[in-house]
Amino acid sequence: MKTYRIAVIPGDGIGKEVVPAAIEVLNKAAALDGRFQFEWTTFPWGCDYYIETGKMMPDDGIELLKQYDQIFLGAVGMPELVPDHISLWGLLIKIRREMQQSINIRPAKLLQGLPSPLRQPHHFDFIVVRENSEGEYADIGGRLHSGQEEVAIQNAVFTRKGTERAIRYAFELAQSRRQHITSATKSNGITHSMPFWDEVFAQIGKEYPAIAQTSNHIDALAAFLVMKPESFDVIVASNLFGDILTDLGGAIMGSIGIAPAANLNIEGQYPSMFEPVHGSAPDIAGQGIANPIGQIWTGKMMIDFLGYPEVGTQILNAIETAFAQGIKTPDLGGTATLREVTDAVLHELT
Numbered sequence: 267m268k269t270y271r272i273a274v275i276p277g278d279g280i281g282k283e284v285v286p287a288a289i290e291v292l293n294k295a296a297a298l299d300g301r302f303q304f305e306w307t308t309f310p311w312g313c314d315y316y317i318e319t320g321k322m323m324p325d326d327g328i329e330l331l332k333q334y335d336q337i338f339l340g341a342v343g344m345p346e347l348v349p350d351h352i353s354l355w356g357l358l359i360k361i362r363r364e365m366q367q368s369i370n371i372r373p374a375k376l377l378q379g380l381p382s383p384l385r386q387p388h389h390f391d392f393i394v395v396r397e398n399s400e401g402e403y404a405d406i407g408g409r410l411h412s413g414q415e416e417v418a419i420q421n422a423v424f425t426r427k428g429t430e431r432a433i434r435y436a437f438e439l440a441q442s443r444r445q446h447i448t449s450a451t452k453s454n455g456i457t458h459s460m461p462f463w464d465e466v467f468a469q470i471g472k473e474y475p476a477i478a479q480t481s482n483h484i485d486a487l488a489a490f491l492v493m494k495p496e497s498f499d500v501i502v503a504s505n506l507f508g509d510i511l512t513d514l515g516g517a518i519m520g521s522i523g524i525a526p527a528a529n530l531n532i533e534g535q536y537p538s539m540f541e542p543v544h545g546s547a548p549d550i551a552g553q554g555i556a557n558p559i560g561q562i563w564t565g566k567m568m569i570d571f572l573g574y575p576e577v578g579t580q581i582l583n584a585i586e587t588a589f590a591q592g593i594k595t596p597d598l599g600g601t602a603t604l605r606e607v608t609d610a611v612l613h614e615l616t
């Protein structure tokens with residue numbers, strides 16, 4: 267039997283609640299399948315650790331993580347105690363960058379048994395491929411002067427390597443799905459990086475003549491995701507555009523609490539990191555009412571990535587069956603606790 271060594275970082279707030287719940291489900295799915303098992307090692311890094319030590323993770327944290335097959339993360343952030351730019355850049359973004367997790371993927375799907383806030387949702391099932399290492403989040407720039415004279419400069423960086431990598435990954439994904447790709451652009455307003463993005467999209471597109479290819483400006487695309495989300499299959503976007511579109515994806519599914527995500531090192535040189543879209547939700551932390559589905563679905567993506575997509579499908583089926591019975595946490599309009607939702611998914615996983 268294959269054993270996968272997983273580094274677990276529950277992080278802060280509800281991360282500490284939803285991660286153990288998801289691990290229960292993943293362990294059961296693996297045991298039922300019988301071909302693989304998990305060996306989990308938990309690292310107590312996050313804002314509590316920062317308050318104790320002045321660091322979000324130890325200096326050798328990245329080296330420690332490199333020894334694992336994958337990373338399973340909850341959420342990071344306690345904004346009342348630690349400023350967000352310290353907590354996110356000191357742990358989450360540090361791992362994404364240093365492990366070269368250059369692709370972020372986030373699916374959105376109309377789940378059975380879960381009403382979407384859209385009035386007449388048709389069956390939608392799309393996945394956003396977000397460039398995860400550069401673009402608008404390049405951390406290049408600075409501030410000069412103060413008061414009325416103050417200047418802030420933020421540069422966006424689009425390398426050919428990073429742009430091609432994201433777009434090619436998205437085409438490959440579209441090839442394994444419904445053969446349709448949409449590129450998020452804004453070349454009518456952003457006059458250097460976005461025409462470059464469009465050129466790379468068109469160049470790589472020539473290698474995939476069987477795939478239907480569309481380019482939409484990001485503002486129109488955001489509207490289309492509300493008006494006709496069923497018309498999308500794979501959407502490829504820069505770092506900022508992808509970030510915004512994927513929160514929208516979570517919203518039209520019903521709650522950000524169910525939206526999953528993966529940060530992939532597609533070269534396989536370092537571990538990838540699987541973390542839900544939501545944050546640490548300080549407003550509901552410690553109450554036992556956080557929705558564990560985002561974390562569980564994220565675990566399903568990790569199992570898919572490890573090469574067991576049929577096991578992943580069983581987990582998603584169990585989630586949908588639990589929803590169909592009306593077992594939902596308050597963010598979805600239900601009254602169930604995290605424990606009850608987790609038990610329902612475990613029960614349906616057979």
Ligand SMILES: NC(=O)c1ccc[n+]([C@@H]2O[C@H](COP(=O)([O-])OP(=O)(O)OC[C@H]3O[C@@H](n4cnc5c(N)ncnc54)[C@H](O)[C@@H]3O)[C@@H](O)[C@H]2O)c1
Pocket residue numbers: 280284340341342343344345350354358522523524541542543544545546547548549550555556557558560595597
């Ligand atoms: N990947 C991450 O670690 C990540 C992502 C986003 C935000 N954050 C951090 O999390 C902290 C809080 O940020 P925020 O409030 O903007 O975003 P958030 O996602 O934590 O919460 C937004 C809203 O959604 C609700 N919510 C989120 N997840 C839920 C779940 N699983 N079940 C039920 N309800 C859920 C919250 O209660 C809140 O009302 C900040 O420090 C922020 O920087 C971290």
